[in-house]
Amino acid sequence: MEKKVIVETSARHIHLSAADVDTLFGEGHALTNKKDLSQPGQFACEEKVELVGPKGSLKVSVLGPERKATQVELSYTDARTLGLKAVPVRESGDTSGSPGLKLVGPAGEVELAEGVIIAKRHIHMTTADAEAFGLQDKQVVSVKIENDSRSTIFGDVVVRVSDSFALAMHIDTDECNAAGAFGVVYGEILA
């Protein structure tokens, strides 16, 4: 059985805590769904936040819904633009010891102490997908993307299994560019 997975590119973005939404956009502000994402319940918001680093700043989209902790996901290219050093490649939620930066919204600013990561490439899948593929939560696999100029096999891809997920691999913009993975792209999981 061929283990095919759609490969989606995540541009830089931010997840916000309810408290930081209040500070940045005003007390009691509700995030506005602009577009549903492939993962059930997740959406890109109309709201944007400015990230201010030691060297530069970048506007990023907010992804909803609110989360327990604010987390910024960048590419290495973005980290360099901002002047942030030692941004770790991590799984979502694993932000301990990561750098912070200043967030600027229309209603206020937040000095984020930590929470800036480069997302480790990963595949979301349901338990049924995992069983069909013979894979387990947290398993590390490789994924092959083929085209006519930049075919690439990405190693260190973390499998994440939950019935709240939909089957999709997520890479960042540097990884997308390196593999020429533009448009609708599928990868093959090499276990």
Place this chain on the structure above:
Amino acid sequence: MEKKVIVETSARHIHLSAADVDTLFGEGHALTNKKDLSQPGQFACEEKVELVGPKGSLKVSVLGPERKATQVELSYTDARTLGLKAVPVRESGDTSGSPGLKLVGPAGEVELAEGVIIAKRHIHMTTADAEAFGLQDKQVVSVKIENDSRSTIFGDVVVRVSDSFALAMHIDTDECNAAGAFGVVYGEILA
């Protein structure tokens, strides 16, 4: 035999024709060697040129010596910053039908009609290296780069053989970021 090769990252840069050096830097100007590169006779210059695209501009280093034709080598990230679409992934020198842009130097400007490419990843090697590795000029190979977070196998890597070369693989900044290939990095050629 393990086929090891050092992996070097080429940031965006420009090679200039003698005529374009004259226009950009002044009649009879000689390029100034700032730093020798790994390929014999090639050097990074003190001179910089501004690339002006439809959406933005970027400063790039000039690489010497002068060449027959002016050629700009970007990453996909750079192409997006400049607003250039359909920049092809090509081998050096193969610029037919590629986009152009405006070059701005201290003494003048050049409207480059074509010559902007994204360099296809490649390995420079001597005939002795090629014999030792059992590889040939223009052969397409894969190269594995291993580390603890972004191990990657790059396919579509072109072998280029000449006794004027030194053994080194060249990738662009997007590819470097995608593979976490910072510092002194070696890859293994998988033929």
